[in-house]
Amino acid sequence: MGENVAILGHHYYPGAPAYLPPQSPLAPRRARGRAGGPTIILLERIDGRATAPVTMVRPLIAVLNGPNLNMLGLRQPEVYGRATLDDVEQICIQAAERLDVAIDFRQTNGEGELVSWVQECRNRARGIVINPAAYGHTSIALLDALLAVDLPVVEIHISNIHRREEFRHHTYCSRAAVGVICGLGVRGYALALQAMTDMILDEDDR
Template identity: 75%
Template sequence: MEPPLIAVLNGPNLNMLGTREPEKYGTATLDDVEALCAEAAEELGLAIDFRQTNLEGELISWVQECRGSAAGIIINPAGYSHTSIALMDALLAVDLPVVEVHITNIHRREPFRHHSYVSRAAVGVICGLGVGGYALALRAIAGIIGQDDTP
C-alpha cells in the first residue's frame, strides 16, 4: 500500500530562502526545507509532493489538483496569505485537511500581515517556529489523517 500523499505547497519569494532577509527567515534554503520535509514524511509513513511558485494562479491550480490525489495540504502561502481570497476559496473547495505554515510569527510583524485569508480554510496554523514548523505541520497532518499513533 502506498503511503498517503501530502502536498507541501509554497508561495511567492520562498525560493529566495537563505538569502532573503536571513535575520527574519534564517539561512536555510528551500532545498533544506524540502529535505527536512522528506525526512519527517518518511518517519511518519507519508509521501510528499513539495512545490514552490511565485504565481498565484499556479498555486491555486496545484491546490485544485490535490482533490482526489492528496490526503492533505501543508501550505506556506507567504504574501498570498493576506491577499488571496481565491486561494482561500480553492482550499475550501478541495475539502482536505490544510495546515498553514509561516516561518515567522505573522502576528509580531506589520499589521497587514496579522490577518490570513488562508487560515479560514486551515485546521491549524503554525507560525514563528522557523523552518521546523514544516516538520510540525507534517506531524499534525499525520495525526489528522490517522497516520500517526503518537499521543
C-alpha cells in the same frame, strides 16, 4: 488474494492498529520503501506461514509554497533564517520518511499556479500543508481553492506574522485551515507534517 491475506484497509500506517481486526490471524510486517514510494506490507500468519506480499500506498500530503520562498536563505535572513528552500525540502523528506507518508513538495511565485496546484490535490492528496507566503494575506482565490478541495489544511509561516507589520496579522487561508503554525522557523514544516499525519490517522480510525 488468497484466503490467508486479510484486507486491512485502503492504506496501512504504522500505529493504526484499527486496520488489523483483533480477530485477524495475520500480523503485518513492514518493509520500508523510499520516501514517497509504496510501503510494502508482508502479511504472514501468526503460525509463521508466509502469504503473498501486498503493496500499500503511503498517504500523500502536498507541501505547497508561495511567492519568494525560493529566495529563502538569501532573503531577510534576520527574519527567515539561513535555511534555503532545498533545506526545507530535505526537512520535509526526512519527516515524511519518519512518518511513513509521501509528500509532493512544490514552490511557485504565481498565484494562479498555486490555485491550480491546490485544485489538483482534490482526489489525489489526503491533506495540504501550505506556506502561502504573501498570498495568504491577499488572495481570496487561494482561500476559495482551499475551501473547494475539501481536505485538511495546515497553514505554516516561518516567521511569527503576529509580531510583524499589521498587514501580516490576517491571512485569508486561515479560514480554511485546521491549524496554523507560525514563528517556529523552518522546523514548523516538520511539525505541520506530524500534525497532518495524526489527523489522517484519526480520520482513518473513524
